[in-house]
Amino acid sequence: MKLLTLNFVTCARKSCKTLPAAFPLHPRDAELEIVEMELNPKFLVNILPRVEWQALRTVCQELGLPTLPDIMPVQQDLLQPPSLPGRESESQEGEAEGEGGSEEEDALQKPSQTAQDLHRVLLETTIANGKLVCGACGHEYAVKEGIANFLLPSHMV
């Protein structure tokens, strides 16, 4: 299970849905595995607005991963400024607005170190086995062979 997936899930119990403590779920005894994926900095730019940054920081900290910055990086932090001479003409401002920029120009933009780190955390780091624990009710969801089991015993539904 990818760490980015944790951004979209919460405790399956109805009574926990509105409780802030039920999000994010807390990994426990997690066996991590890196599954490599091609990095597309433009994708990252569009994924970040979906991410609950503080929740992600908490999860990374609990997993003993390198600390993420206090505040969410912005688009400019993800793309390396075109530094080679002759590429000066690329309009950085146009890019910063998230518009303009032909496909060709995009292809020239190299991911920054920040982008590489985020890509690794969000999309390449997976929980192969372990548990996800609800901070509100304490229920533990098992992750086995990469698949998280959110099914509740019938008496808890």
Add this chain to the structure above:
Amino acid sequence: MLPTPSTDHVSFDRVYEPAEDSFLFLDTLSCDRETTFLRQRFAQCSNGDHASPCILEIGTGSGVLLAFITAHSKKLFGRPDVLTLGADINSFACKATEETVRTACRESTPYLNPGHGIYLDTLNANLGDALHSGVVDVLVFNPPYVPTEDLPNPSDHESYNQFDHGTTTFEQDSHLLALSYAGGMEGMEVTNKLLDRLPELLNPQRGVAYILLCVQNKPQNIKQRVQNWGTSWRADTVGSSGKKGGWEKLQIIRIWRSADP
């Protein structure tokens, strides 16, 4: 026609084999009317919101639909950067889906098909229970819709759902397959539970759901029920198949909210 993902590796003894309903879904999602609708709704930078849409398929089975959506995201949504998630109550279906999606993405040629979406995970979950409220932009559900006397016994599920011992029994396979088609009263018992939570699951602005129904589900009543949620809610039939004496055997309804009064 976009290619249908291969599901050759899946054991259909305990996972639903793609059938007429699955193919109706593929055709409907990729028809001009729906791709136009989806592209408009999820166009990059509209209202300054360039965030990647999150697609959830409930009841992925073999994964044929989720694989199709992920592999052809650029064609369907006009942008490749969509995030796709699956959920199925059957753990064997979750495993099958992983492989079907991976294969379809690997085989989607970058040359013809510039970029597939980002497949996240398939959760072993009941309906959308594991999802955080409001995170789903597009929900897709080909449910167990056949009217049946009973639903498979939930207290058998935990043991029948185990994938870690090598072989399965006949009872186990029957239980898992029944989950894929048995819809209980009017075939609506499972779908009704999803509908109850749908307004909360969907993103309040962008959210849209596609759900397959059969005649016995009384599609007209379901659409009426959605419209009763409030004046902004819409429900329309956007795909159908198997015309029989004036009745469409299967149809897909689209449920969404419109900003227009």
